[in-house]
Amino acid sequence: MINLLIIDDEIEIGNFLSRLFTAKGYRVQVVNSGKEFFSINFSLQKFHAAMIDLKLPDVDGLTLLQQLKKFQPRCKAIIMTGYSTIKTAVEAIKFGASDYIEKPFDDIDLLEKQIDSLLEDNDKTAHETIKSIAHEIGFITGKSEKMEQLLKTAYKVAQKNVNVLIEGETGTGKEVLSRFIHHASPRSQESFIGVNCGAIPESLLESELFGHEKGAFTGATQQRKGLFSIASQGTLFLDEIAEASRSIQVKLLRVLETREFMPVGSDKIFRTNTRLIAATNEDLQEAVKNKKFREDLYYRLNVVHLTIPPLRERKEDIPYLIEHLLQRFPNSNITFSDDALAYLQRYDWPGNIRELANFVTRVVALTDSNQAVITPGDLPISYFAISSHPNIGRTISKKSEESELESYLHRWTNQVLTVFNQKEEISLEEILDQVKDLEAYVGKAFIMKTLKDVEGNRKEAAKRLQITMRKLRYLLNEK
Known part of the structure; x- marks a missing residue:
């Protein structure tokens, strides 16, 4: 017989659940407080599952969950929560809860x-x-425990109709994670549409999101549906949400609060059932403190908060990622030696997976043979000699950095002088390309050194180098 433990301070709910599951043949025990929970002799009583309310008068549900998992690790747990505590319920999944359900129980069958x-x-x-879903959309996790836990949480969240905020550095795969959530959700057969809030001017972004009427502005020659209409039953992904203007933020807040919006130039109200997933590489809490982002919108978006770890914190996944990226070139049989992979795992990859993808593409493009094994000698020096992140265990000394840069400059100079002194015909275009390579290498070397000095703070690095963030990303091959 199934033994079910119910922990809820509302006696009516406890009695209702007890009758419901007793009728199904379960043996049910109900406790109404933390004190009653701790009076249970868990060495004698074994439970197959537990339903735990997050808010009890004398203790919080997370504490009871952790204690339950300590006493009986195999006991499955489901968290009961109100809408306002869904964020905490998601945290409970990270502590070992199998799922959560919202109160009041509108759907008893569910x-x-x-x-x-x-x-x-x-x-x-x-x-x-x-x-299976991750493989289908190209979301490779490898063996990283952090990524495995992230996907488990995302999978649970996908089943719920709640907004999700994804944070992570540039190039970590925020859009791919949002696609995973969509494909794992009941909306998987509906539209998934993404838009970069920082790439579209404010005037056009409003029209893109909400649509417009014919004649609403210059160039509006016909009526157009917005993304909130097109993705009404599906998922809308708003990337770089921190770049949205205050005006757009106000309009987004209204949609999230009322599910209603008005196209540009229209006096009609339309409704939407879009599931919203937002992403940013900035700290939105900091943006709220700095009055750059609306606090009320932040809390509306941040119902569930997922953070993708940077590649430097999951280097064990690099071989798996490279193997996956090489599959993009079906006519190539290029592989990396174990030594080469070891070198690449020493590098911090400040551009994350996007930089890794650019690197693999470059290697394939510059390799003469379609059947080759890439060794450490084939790798650009920067990928295993320059390391920036303060937490890396194999940080290269300043002297070593200078030595690598000096070595590169010496080789480059010798090559150019050799060509300069030869009497045969030369290709000036090739020489100018080598100059561009020199510029890119030296620029990247200075950036990596500065990033190391400022402990990975990109804004501070750009300020010290007197360049824009766009230029910094460009020189890091994050175009």
Whole structure:
């Protein structure tokens, strides 16, 4: 017989759940406080599942969850929560909860289905489903525990109709994670549409999001639907949300609060059922403090908060990522030696997966043979000699950095002088290309050194080098 533990301070709810699941043949025990929970002799009583309310008068549900997992690690747990505490419920998943459900229980059939599913031995099935969806959309996680936990949480969140905020450095794969959430959700057969809020001028972004009427502005020659209409039953991904203007933020807030919007130039109100996922490489909490981002909009977006770790914190995944990236070139049989992969795992990859993808593309393009094994000697010096992140265990000394730069400049100079002194015909275009390579290498070397000095703070590095962030990303091959 299934033993079910229910922890809720509302006696009516406890009695209701007890009757519901007793009728299904479960043995149910109800406790109404943390004190009653700690009076249970867990060495004698074994539970298959537990339903835990997040808010109790004498203790919070997260504490009870952790204690339950300590007493009985195999006991499945589902968190009961109100809308205002969904963010905490998602945190509970990270502490070992299998799922969460919102109160009040509007759909009893759904509640029963969740508990029945919880009691099935479906961990393996869920794991296989997660891997299958990730593989389908090209979201490679490798063996990183951080990424595995992130995907588990994202998979659980995908089933709920809540907004998600994804934070992470440039190039970490925020849009790919948002696609994973969409494909793992009940909306997977509907539209997924993404837009970069920082790449479109404010006047055009409003029209892009909400649509416009014919004649609403110069150039509006016909009526156009906005993304909130097109993706009404699907998912809308707003990348670089921190770049949205205050005016756009106000309009987004209204949509999130009322599910209503008005196209530009229209006096009609339209409704949308879009699921919103927003992403940023900035610290939105800091942006709120600096009055750059609306606090009320931040809390509306930040119902569920997911953070993608940078590549330097998951270097064990680099070989898997490279293997996946090489599959983009079906006519090539290029591989990397173990030594080459070891060197690449020493590098910090400040541009993250995007920089790694650019690097693999460059290697394939410059390799003469379609069947080659890339060794350390084939790698650009910068990818294993210059390291910037303060936490890396194999940080290269300033003297070594100077030595590598000096070595590169010496080789480059000798090559150019050799060509300059030869009496045969030369290709000036090739020489000028080498000059561009020199410029890129030296620029990147200075950036990496400065990033190391400022402990990876890109804004501070750009300020010290007197260049824009756009220029910094360009020189790091994050175009």
